Amino acid sequence: MSPHRLTIHEAHDLLSKREVSAVELVESVLAHIDGCDSNIRAYITVTPEVALEQARRADERLASGEAGPLTGIPVTIKDNMCTKGVRTTCGSRILENFVPPYSATIVDKLFGEGAVLVGKANMDEFAMGSSTEYSAFFPTHNPWDTTRVPGGSSGGSAAAVAADETLFALGSDTGGSIRQPASLCGVVGFKPTYGRVSRYGLIAFASSLDQIGPLTKDVRDCALVMNALAFHDALDSTSANEATPDYTSYLTDDLSGVVVGVPAEYFAAGLDKGVAERVRQAVARLAELGAEIREISMPHEQYVVATYFLTSWAEASANLARYDGLKYGLSAPDAQDIGEAQSKARGRGFGREVKRRIMLGTYALSSGYYEAYYLKAQKVRTLIKEDFDRAFAEGVDVIVGPTSPIVAFGIGEKVDDPLEMYLADLYTIPANLAGLPCISVPCGLHEGLPVGFQIMGRPFDEGTVLRVAHAYEQSTELHLQRPELGN
């Protein structure tokens, strides 16, 4: 048996029956990381001491009968969520040696549930990127083909789950950073409704868009993790005060009564034909499961990327103003005065992509351009959100399409063409702009590489999204396909 290959619910069954211990489970994961991570490079930091200590305590809980569904389950956390006493770099030189004095709310919550920290996952610097090539340290490789990118920015999280280097991972999603890498690596990735999961202790990128969510091996695991992540947190003023259902209660095999909207605009030019074919097959499968399929229109889809650019960059330029080399992070001891110290620390500590976005955001917010750029984008955001409001008001329960227009691309292929890289996010961005819950599930391979099927729902209706995703997944064997690791 190879325990690291298990899903959360499979491992929980074995842990509960004491057929495997939490220590054995995490040792299996750590040994597998030792064996294959030099090819994948999913991890910035691996934490064996923390993991073994937490696993021993989980075994005590399991023995005393006080275990929950996540007790003893290994987890990997994207390196932009603070972990007390464990280095948190955000993929950046400016935070290369930052050891947080506190943990993010959701990290504390998972530890409280008995989850076991395996390590911190690689990511594009400050979560800005779609390939994990903008990590200041090294790129992560796609487990399906190590010459290709895993997607991004949560590329380390997605690759770790796909390569069985963990049981589940947390990612963050500002414009697709959970779903796009999940799609490219053939795993399940879920961005909950804006406000559904606390962001206290998440290193901020674009505050009106950022959301934390799980990357898992199947939809049942996703529901189990969401049961732990969804609650109100007084430390995050955007955290929603909404009732949290048991998400596993939505997991049925039947979709009768569910209305599925399929926007014509989600099958536009630039969509790979092989990807389109897999996604069309997934839509047909939903119909076979009893769902009603309805053609709908998202007339402002062509504006989502530009709207996202201006919104996210402006917010990022403000959020990243805090990195000044004075309170923490890289500093410039050779500077003569405080202004020079800040400029030098930021100039040395930030990478090319982060600088580009800070510059664009600063420009869009600067005197004389605010109305033409940032305010304009906020108004178009209203129009984009209204497209969704209209579809839901007309009775559509979920909206589906491709997660990414293309399968995993080659490392180095798009890194010098920022605009082309950004355009790969056009189908994932709308859920962030409108704040909607949205999942990517595997829907087959094209040229040997995974394709993702995206399902979006009403605000705070995570349950219906998970229901559709689960019914689809269980009707196929696509989620059981795993990459062959060359080690």
Next chain:
Amino acid sequence: MKISRAEVEHIANLARLELSEDEIEQLESDLSQILEYVDQLNELDTREVLPTAHVVGEGDVLREDATRPSLPSEDVLSNAPRAEEGYFRVHAVLPKEER
């Protein structure tokens, strides 16, 4: 929208970002190209549209004004490049010639 070298330098100063010569040149062309792309938003008439800042609006969130424990100052200072007597130590605020 063509961005000049002077504009790149002005924005970099606003953003407190020291840039190399290569970076300035690269940003001149990147910024021009990307701002040209976002200009497509001007195709839309938004005179009657209200802006959306946050989608799931809770409005202002208030809590009771009660004291609660905060992080110990030694923990807060543990990542400081320079700290002294419980404070962050920073570079001179005024440039030398103004001191």
